Amino acid sequence: MSIPFQLLVTEGFLNEMLNHAIEELPYECCGVLGGRFETRESEKIGVVSTVYKLENSLKSEIEFxxxxxxxxxxxxxxRQKGEEMLVVYHSHPVSFPKMSKKDLDMIDGTNLLHLIVGNVKTIPEFGLWWVNEQKKAIPCNFIFDNPR
Structure with a gap:
Protein backbone atom coordinates (compact mmCIF):
# COMPACT_ATOMS: atom_id res chain seq x y z
CA MET A 1 0.00 0.00 0.00
CA SER A 2 1.28 3.46 -0.83
CA ILE A 3 0.77 6.84 0.80
CA PRO A 4 -3.00 7.45 0.67
CA PHE A 5 -2.83 11.12 -0.34
CA GLN A 6 -0.65 14.22 -0.49
CA LEU A 7 -1.27 17.19 1.81
CA LEU A 8 -1.91 20.72 0.53
CA VAL A 9 -1.37 23.29 3.27
CA THR A 10 -0.80 27.03 3.61
CA GLU A 11 1.86 28.73 5.71
CA GLY A 12 -0.98 30.12 7.83
CA PHE A 13 -2.06 26.63 8.92
CA LEU A 14 1.54 25.69 9.77
CA ASN A 15 1.78 28.88 11.85
CA GLU A 16 -1.46 27.98 13.67
CA MET A 17 0.00 24.61 14.67
CA LEU A 18 3.31 26.20 15.71
CA ASN A 19 1.48 28.78 17.83
CA HIS A 20 -0.55 25.97 19.43
CA ALA A 21 2.69 24.13 20.23
CA ILE A 22 4.18 27.29 21.78
CA GLU A 23 1.01 27.93 23.84
CA GLU A 24 1.17 24.42 25.32
CA LEU A 25 4.86 24.51 26.31
CA PRO A 26 6.40 22.78 28.16
CA TYR A 27 3.91 20.05 27.21
CA GLU A 28 3.21 18.37 23.90
CA CYS A 29 0.20 19.74 22.05
CA CYS A 30 -2.13 17.72 19.85
CA GLY A 31 -4.80 18.37 17.27
CA VAL A 32 -6.17 17.43 13.88
CA LEU A 33 -6.34 19.03 10.46
CA GLY A 34 -9.68 18.95 8.72
CA GLY A 35 -10.40 19.47 5.06
CA ARG A 36 -11.55 17.79 1.89
CA PHE A 37 -10.14 15.52 -0.76
CA GLU A 38 -9.60 16.58 -4.36
CA THR A 39 -8.15 14.79 -7.33
CA ARG A 40 -5.57 16.73 -9.31
CA GLU A 41 -3.85 15.10 -12.26
CA SER A 42 -4.96 11.69 -10.93
CA GLU A 43 -3.37 12.40 -7.52
CA LYS A 44 -5.49 12.35 -4.36
CA ILE A 45 -4.85 15.58 -2.45
CA GLY A 46 -5.97 16.40 1.09
CA VAL A 47 -6.69 20.14 1.14
CA VAL A 48 -6.49 21.55 4.68
CA SER A 49 -9.22 24.01 5.63
CA THR A 50 -9.25 23.96 9.45
CA VAL A 51 -6.87 23.40 12.37
CA TYR A 52 -8.63 21.83 15.36
CA LYS A 53 -6.82 22.01 18.70
CA LEU A 54 -7.28 19.08 21.06
CA GLU A 55 -6.56 18.88 24.78
CA ASN A 56 -3.57 16.74 25.77
CA SER A 57 -5.08 15.00 28.78
CA LEU A 58 -1.64 13.70 29.85
CA LYS A 59 -0.10 17.17 30.28
CA SER A 60 3.24 15.59 29.45
CA GLU A 61 6.46 16.85 27.89
CA ILE A 62 7.09 13.51 26.14
CA GLU A 63 3.71 12.10 25.09
CA PHE A 64 0.14 13.03 24.31
CA ARG A 79 -19.32 16.53 10.49
CA GLN A 80 -21.14 19.88 10.68
CA LYS A 81 -18.67 21.46 8.23
CA GLY A 82 -18.63 18.45 5.91
CA GLU A 83 -14.89 18.04 6.42
CA GLU A 84 -12.73 14.91 6.61
CA MET A 85 -10.08 14.31 9.25
CA LEU A 86 -6.85 14.41 7.23
CA VAL A 87 -4.02 14.63 9.75
CA VAL A 88 -3.34 14.06 13.43
CA TYR A 89 -0.67 16.46 14.69
CA HIS A 90 1.31 16.85 17.87
CA SER A 91 4.50 18.51 19.05
CA HIS A 92 7.90 17.42 20.28
CA PRO A 93 8.93 20.47 22.34
CA VAL A 94 12.67 19.72 22.45
CA SER A 95 13.29 17.03 19.84
CA PHE A 96 13.19 16.45 16.11
CA PRO A 97 9.89 15.92 14.30
CA LYS A 98 10.34 12.17 13.91
CA MET A 99 7.86 9.48 14.87
CA SER A 100 8.86 7.92 18.19
CA LYS A 101 8.17 4.31 19.15
CA LYS A 102 5.37 5.58 21.43
CA ASP A 103 3.90 7.57 18.53
CA LEU A 104 3.96 4.51 16.29
CA ASP A 105 2.47 2.25 18.95
CA MET A 106 -0.53 4.59 19.36
CA ILE A 107 -1.47 4.56 15.67
CA ASP A 108 -4.31 2.34 14.58
CA GLY A 109 -5.02 2.48 10.87
CA THR A 110 -3.36 3.79 7.74
CA ASN A 111 -5.83 6.32 6.37
CA LEU A 112 -4.43 9.45 8.09
CA LEU A 113 -1.18 11.35 7.87
CA HIS A 114 0.71 12.38 11.00
CA LEU A 115 2.40 15.74 11.46
CA ILE A 116 4.90 16.62 14.16
CA VAL A 117 6.00 20.12 15.13
CA GLY A 118 9.52 19.52 16.46
CA ASN A 119 12.12 21.59 18.31
CA VAL A 120 9.45 24.05 19.40
CA LYS A 121 11.75 25.69 21.98
CA THR A 122 14.61 26.32 19.53
CA ILE A 123 14.31 26.24 15.74
CA PRO A 124 10.91 24.73 14.91
CA GLU A 125 10.63 22.11 12.17
CA PHE A 126 7.70 20.20 10.69
CA GLY A 127 7.67 16.52 9.80
CA LEU A 128 4.88 14.79 7.90
CA TRP A 129 4.52 11.00 8.03
CA TRP A 130 2.35 8.17 6.85
CA VAL A 131 2.49 4.98 8.91
CA ASN A 132 1.98 1.72 7.02
CA GLU A 133 0.48 -1.55 8.27
CA GLN A 134 3.89 -2.69 9.53
CA LYS A 135 4.08 0.45 11.72
CA LYS A 136 6.87 1.92 9.60
CA ALA A 137 6.88 5.73 9.37
CA ILE A 138 7.27 6.92 5.78
CA PRO A 139 8.16 10.60 5.30
CA CYS A 140 5.80 12.66 3.14
CA ASN A 141 6.18 16.01 1.43
CA PHE A 142 3.93 19.00 1.88
CA ILE A 143 2.40 20.78 -1.08
CA PHE A 144 2.33 24.49 -0.26
CA ASP A 145 -0.47 26.73 -1.42
CA ASN A 146 -0.84 30.49 -1.23
CA PRO A 147 -3.84 31.64 0.79
CA ARG A 148 -6.89 32.38 -1.32
Missing part, protein backbone atom coordinates in the same frame (compact mmCIF):
# COMPACT_ATOMS: atom_id res chain seq x y z
CA UNK A 65 -3.32 11.60 24.52
CA UNK A 66 -6.20 13.69 23.25
CA UNK A 67 -9.03 13.99 25.73
CA UNK A 68 -12.19 12.15 24.74
CA UNK A 69 -14.25 15.33 25.23
CA UNK A 70 -12.13 17.46 22.91
CA UNK A 71 -12.00 14.71 20.26
CA UNK A 72 -15.78 14.25 20.36
CA UNK A 73 -16.26 18.01 19.95
CA UNK A 74 -13.92 18.06 16.93
CA UNK A 75 -15.59 15.06 15.29
CA UNK A 76 -18.95 16.85 15.61
CA UNK A 77 -17.48 20.05 14.10
CA UNK A 78 -15.94 18.10 11.22
Missing amino acids: LSSAESMLKVVKEL
